[in-house]
Amino acid sequence: MSTVFQIDDPSLESQWRAIILFGKNSATYKFAFAKALLELLDQQKTTLSLDDLAEPFARHIIAHLRSSDKQGNASSSKFLETCRAFIDGRIAEDELLHSTTKLGFVNVVDAFQQVNGGLIQDPFYHKNYEDGKKEIVLTDSLFKLKEGMQFGNFDQEVDARWKLVETAWNLNINPNLLEVKHDELKQELFIEHDFMRRIALTSVRDALNGYQKGKCFYSYQDIFVHSGADRICAVDHFLPHLHKRQHSEQEANINGVWNLVLAAPSVNSSKGARVPHRRYLQRLFNRNEFYIESKHPLAETIVNQTGKTKEKRRTFLQAQYSMALSYSINEWSPAIELPGTF
Numbered sequence: 001m002s003t004v005f006q007i008d009d010p011s012l013e014s015q016w017r018a019i020i021l022f023g024k025n026s027a028t029y030k031f032a033f034a035k036a037l038l039e040l041l042d043q044q045k046t047t048l049s050l051d052d053l054a055e056p057f058a059r060h061i062i063a064h065l066r067s068s069d070k071q072g073n074a075s076s077s078k079f080l081e082t083c084r085a086f087i088d089g090r091i092a093e094d095e096l097l098h099s100t101t102k103l104g105f106v107n108v109v110d111a112f113q114q115v116n117g118g119l120i121q122d123p124f125y126h127k128n129y130e131d132g133k134k135e136i137v138l139t140d141s142l143f144k145l146k147e148g149m150q151f152g153n154f155d156q157e158v159d160a161r162w163k164l165v166e167t168a169w170n171l172n173i174n175p176n177l178l179e180v181k182h183d184e185l186k187q188e189l190f191i192e193h194d195f196m197r198r199i200a201l202t203s204v205r206d207a208l209n210g211y212q213k214g215k216c217f218y219s220y221q222d223i224f225v226h227s228g229a230d231r232i233c234a235v236d237h238f239l240p241h242l243h244k245r246q247h248s249e250q251e252a253n254i255n256g257v258w259n260l261v262l263a264a265p266s267v268n269s270s271k272g273a274r275v276p277h278r279r280y281l282q283r284l285f286n287r288n289e290f291y292i293e294s295k296h297p298l299a300e301t302i303v304n305q306t307g308k309t310k311e312k313r314r315t316f317l318q319a320q321y322s323m324a325l326s327y328s329i330n331e332w333s334p335a336i337e338l339p340g341t342f
Contacts, residue, residue: 027072029108031162032060054100068166079103150214160206217261220340234268256305274332
């Protein structure tokens with residue numbers, strides 16, 4: 001499914017999100033590198049040296065280390081040990097940055113743009129290590145990405161993905177036992193751990209938006225998750241929350257991530273507590289399969305909530321949809337639906 005996400009929709013936004021959502025996560029360096037690139041674009045440089053990248057890269061790693069010490073799968077890391085030494089006051093900033101330039105980018109520069117075993121269609125930079133240089137040359141693709149309507153969402157999407165990955169590592173929980181829950185009042189995702197201790201993960205909007213490519217689930221209009229947006233998107237229950245008790249009797253959690261989608265505010269108001277037309281059920285199935293392909297806590301949560309195989313998940317959705325429709329009678333569709341795919 002992740003291959004479909006990248007190839008069938010070759011937009012720059014989808015290629016960026018493919019990196020963040022489907023690239024390998026042996027360490028969180030990918031997320032720090034992504035945030036450094038997004039930040040440094042404001043300087044309008046066409047070439048970035050490793051020295052340029054070192055400060056924002058290290059700063060983001062350190063910010064996460066302060067709250068979640070495990071930032072990789074390896075048993076040890078010289079670079080992370082240097083970051084910890086800086087946090088403890090054992091080394092100065094110049095030594096931190098020197099170490100970052102030397103150790104922090106060993107794998108991430110080459111690996112960042114690799115998805116499904118191959119380079120993305122429109123690389124955002126090229127590596128230039130010739131003649132003693134240590135730099136990356138930014139392409140037009142990255143600058144065009146900055147001009148797009150979705151650019152303002154990317155930083156929060158990276159943070160959301162980072163938080164989910166590091167939480168699973170730091171709690172050392174068997175993914176099959178991890179259940180991500182939804183707080184409707186706070187509009188955030190959380191887990192309960194160690195005698196029901198609640199751990200907030202991330203905003204629901206930030207976590208879901210990348211998997212919908214920054215589009216309304218129903219109408220394909222552009223949606224926005226960042227706080228500065230004039231019309232922030234709504235978190236919608238695909239199957240209405242109104243029939244929570246009936247779904248619960250079939251052991252289905254209507255508040256589960258599998259049933260949460262993002263919608264444009266006007267579309268969400270129009271839908272209300274009605275059941276979407278059956279054609280949107282396949283779209284929900286596809287969206288959920290994107291999660292499962294991405295290999296992080298939300299993926300395991302959806303598997304636990306809907307089924308261990310694709311066929312079981314499809315059967316689960318069809319059964320819940322049929323029950324919801326039996327109570328609602330009428331199917332709903334948005335007044336406007338732009339061309340698009342998930």
